[in-house]
Amino acid sequence: MAKLSIKDIAQRCNTSITTVSFVLNGKADEKRISVELKEKILKTIEDTGYKQNQFARGMRTGKTNIIGLIIEDISNAFFSAVARIIEEDAYKRGYKIIYCSTDDNTEKTKELIKLFVERNLDGYIITPPKGVEDEIQSLIDRKIPVVLFDRYFPGLETDYVVVDNFNTSKKAVQHLFDSGFEHIALVTTSSDQNQMLERLNGYEKTILENGKEPKILKIPFTCSPEQSVKEIVTYLKENKEVDAIFFSTNYLAFKGLEAINQLKLTIPDDFAVVAFDDQDFFRIYNPSITAVAQPVRDISLKLIDIILQKMNSEEKLVEKVVLSTNLIVRDSSVKRCIK
Amino acid sequence: MAKLSIKDIAQRCNTSITTVSFVLNGKADEKRISVELKEKILKTIEDTGYKQNQFARGMRTGKTNIIGLIIEDISNAFFSAVARIIEEDAYKRGYKIIYCSTDDNTEKTKELIKLFVERNLDGYIITPPKGVEDEIQSLIDRKIPVVLFDRYFPGLETDYVVVDNFNTSKKAVQHLFDSGFEHIALVTTSSDQNQMLERLNGYEKTILENGKEPKILKIPFTCSPEQSVKEIVTYLKENKEVDAIFFSTNYLAFKGLEAINQLKLTIPDDFAVVAFDDQDFFRIYNPSITAVAQPVRDISLKLIDIILQKMNSEEKLVEKVVLSTNLIVRDSSVKRCIK
DNA sequence: TAGGGATACTAAAATGATTTAGCAATATTA
DNA sequence: TAATATTGCTAAATCATTTTAGTATCCCTA
Structure with a gap:
């Protein structure tokens, strides 16, 4: 069973690639595709088990649906608890998490950010070590969504979630x-x-x-x-x-x-x-x-909320969240x- | 500064896209590119800070350089310690890690594997819950590298790393x-x-x-x-x-x-x-x-070793590692x- | 001096999607 | 009835790369 492409689906439905693409991207109504054709395409996709190729998709849209989680140390109980909840919630909403630990090392973190940016991740959740202000600012300048947590840079206009x-x-x-x-x-x-x-x-x-x-x-x-x-x-x-x-x-x-x-x-x-x-x-x-x-749970959920909201809208409002502790x-x- | 493509590099060097691609992929010698041209291209890449587009690359090669880490629970000290070392070592070798927790839930794990496969990850490190034998076997059948750890399926011919x-x-x-x-x-x-x-x-x-x-x-x-x-x-x-x-x-x-x-x-x-x-x-x-x-460190390094070896060679030998404890x-x- | 081989390179196809611009047929309006 | 609008759809460009199947040039040899 060779891999199916959008072309195969189009052929099976006697329609064009374009139309299938519109249906796949929920633009059937907007683009005035008839209900019958839409249903037929959806059924064919269902029957054949066709899945979009994420590379080709990413190539056009520049989107990966992957969030980068850059934290101090995944083996620290606090961070791994946060990572756990973020991961869980992100998956539910259709996003995946790539993670790494910084060891609070400035150089390592700079490299990691560079590495991730090359991979076109859609957003970043970061516990920044000192000295990475420029890299964070550069992400913001390039309109790449970032939210910091556990700490932040007072001089930088960024979204963050911290405790008091x-x-x-x-x-x-x-x-x-x-x-x-x-x-x-x-x-x-x-x-x-x-x-x-x-x-x-x-x-x-x-x-x-x-x-x-x-x-x-x-x-x-x-x-x-x-x-x-x-x-x-x-x-x-x-x-x-x-x-x-x-x-x-x-x-x-x-x-x-x-x-x-x-x-x-x-x-x-x-x-x-x-x-x-x-x-x-x-x-x-x-x-x-x-x-x-x-409040590990609140911190995690707020982080996801902010990053997804930033990823899915053009609005530039900056959210600074300070939670209290117990x-x-x-x-x-x-x-x-x-x- | 618009994003640079391989085409830009080729133009700046008065050469073809093909040649640049060969140099980028270390095939300069094999393809008999002259040393001068190779140096010139490398210098231009260095100077301009050009980076390959991972989507286009993945689209052709089918490779992501990403390994999926599917473990029982990232917030458990044992698993997060393993995750930490795997992550660290993988990065050093040019690979990234996408991870998720299974909660030892069969259905969740099946979904996760499906999700990851859609993303064309290059390899999988898994602590499987019961009941996912078919999914693992299907990965193996499709020649996707997998290595299990912490546990394995006695009936399945898979690579694994466990303790005695x-x-x-x-x-x-x-x-x-x-x-x-x-x-x-x-x-x-x-x-x-x-x-x-x-x-x-x-x-x-x-x-x-x-x-x-x-x-x-x-x-x-x-x-x-x-x-x-x-x-x-x-x-x-x-x-x-x-x-x-x-x-x-x-x-x-x-x-x-x-x-x-x-x-x-x-x-x-x-x-x-x-x-x-x-x-x-x-x-x-x-x-x-x-x-x-x-032996957390040994387990982790062995896992990476096996998965990278499988990812980079056609050989089909199956490695079953049983480590002793202390x-x-x-x-x-x-x-x-x-x- | 024709033919073969090595050298140094390149044109173009292919990968699989999204999206722009536009076409044909039908319906509506003036 | 001619002009315009709407409906339903599609051709083709585009994204950035890898890779196949070359070509052109030069050198060597018989």
């Missing part, structure tokens, strides 16, 4: 104060991406509002897992007064728990702990870990009643 | 006996996929070899998280003699830990625990959880010395 990092931090840190902890440290990355800065600012503001001194440990993204744990261990040894820690990412919270284990200290007696990004792990851990839950208080941030 | 589930189970269960536990239960899915059956068989064999009775709890994949936990709780209440549990998947181990927490029981005093699939979580948990580590003994499966 500043107030989330405030809420988390204030909760620790309210629970009776006094010397609250922040463990964060040394990244100067805006979401990280906002988490940092929220922390500092709350610390100062409570008349305390900020205590911050920054760990580079490139730091190896072992080294990260070591740094936290060292920091905690050298700052004995610290009685609570706010981790600005889920993976740093992991490292922190390892560090506390290594020190043979306990939560929340020695340290209270709050993490950014909730996940099953934190609920099951002993003690359960207080965390800030990002502090889930668990055992790790509440002082135990010593009986 | 039977002996892994044996090793895990025997370890529990060796550590002094006597009534070892298995918590597994009710799936009859071959990897699950082998894990089950390995368990039963070892139990019988040690002169004991198998105790098995099966939980359907479709069971909700809450319900799963409830089932385990009930089972443990009704089988008081059980002193150790082997979980056949990582997510079941999660449920099991939750169940044990709910029962306010402790590991390993009340139950020893061993899980299938290692992850950070198990190392950090209190107590740390003994787990069987699949039992990582941690606190959850070793009796404490009561001092």
Whole structure:
């Protein structure tokens, strides 16, 4: 069974390629194709199982129906959860997803964007590392739909979906104060991406509002897992007064728990702990870990909504979405009643 | 700046489209293009930043340089780790990955395969749910490269990469006996996929070899998280003699830990625990959880190797790879010395 | 010096769709 | 009844590439 082309369908129906094409593209009415002929063509397509050749189609229309998902790390629970929902929803609407991880590496990301653009993807969902402003701007200039998430570039007029990092931090840190902890440290990355800065600012503001001194440990993204744990261990040894820690990412919270284990200290007696990004792990851990839950589902659906809307209309309105988070208080941030 | 085509390059070099195409496809020598002309063309391409149009190319060659990754669930730590490595390696070699999750749903998977085939992907890496034998066979018949992983169909002559589930189970269960536990239960899915059956068989064999009775709890994949936990709780209440549990998947181990927490029981005093699939979580948990580590990196690289080799050669040899696993003994499966 | 072979290149077909411009037949209006 | 509008359809250009089947030129040899 050789592959069927539109020509074969036309021949079987004693009509022209043009007419079949019109029917295929839902332009039968607009182009005044008679109902009988339309039905006949549709039936033939159904019977033969004919499928349009996507290359030929893409060649004319320049459309692929593929969205590029360029995220920091597909193996991170937060990003893979988002990827999962985006993928699912995109498929339902007839789009496919090509994905890749940036490792938050600027050069890698630039290359990936170039690679994807060569492939004529229809739209991009990106968690940009720093330094790719020009590439993003160039996409926008070329009228290629883009939406950023998790972070954005304040100087760039782009669509994005983020959470309210500043107030989330405030809420988390204030909760620790309210629970009776006094010397609250922040463990964060040394990244100067805006979401990280906002988490940092929220922390500092709350610390100062409570008349305390900020205590911050920054760990580079490139730091190896072992080294990260070591740094936290060292920091905690050298700052004995610290009685609570706010981790600005889920993976740093992991490292922190390892560090506390290594020190043979306990939560929340020695340290209270709050993490950014909730996940099953934190609920099951002993003690359960207080965390800030990002609205993964809302973020994902909003991303798809925006990108599809941009892909299917000429309108140039820019949508900036800031979602709020949910502090889930668990055992790790509440002082135990010593009986 | 309008988009450049091969025609523009040809004009700038005062040569033909054909010649440029030969140079582009590395056939310059074969087709006896003079070195000077070749250099000139290459330089022009470099200078102008010309890129081949992938549609037109795909239309002629039928090649997309895209591999379809069809896995059970991208948000599962094991699969996302594999996806991460595959993606990374594929990019390095000039291939892109389109992915999707099957949810282990037969109908969904069939649709996905159909969808991908319409897009003319060059190859497929699949964790098949049951019931898609015909679709896989049809890919093979059409000479489309496929490699399965995590599981396979014994009746089908396909390439695959799996771990030695039977002996892994044996090793895990025997370890529990060796550590002094006597009534070892298995918590597994009710799936009859071959990897699950082998894990089950390995368990039963070892139990019988040690002169004991198998105790098995099966939980359907479709069971909700809450319900799963409830089932385990009930089972443990009704089988008081059980002193150790082997979980056949990582997510079941999660449920099991939750169940044990709910029962306010402790590991390993009340139950020893061993899980299938290692992850950070198990190392950090209190107590740390003994787990069987699949060689994620080896699995991923082998998958890419096989699929690329099949994509780039006519040879029909079928590669069946069975990798061994690594039992990582941690606190959850070793009796404490009561001092 | 005719014929063969190597060298360096190219014209044109083919791939499978979309879309513009337009044609023929019929219906409607002035 | 002639002009115009509507209906229903199609020929052919176009998209950017690969690849087949050449051609023209030069060199060598018998």
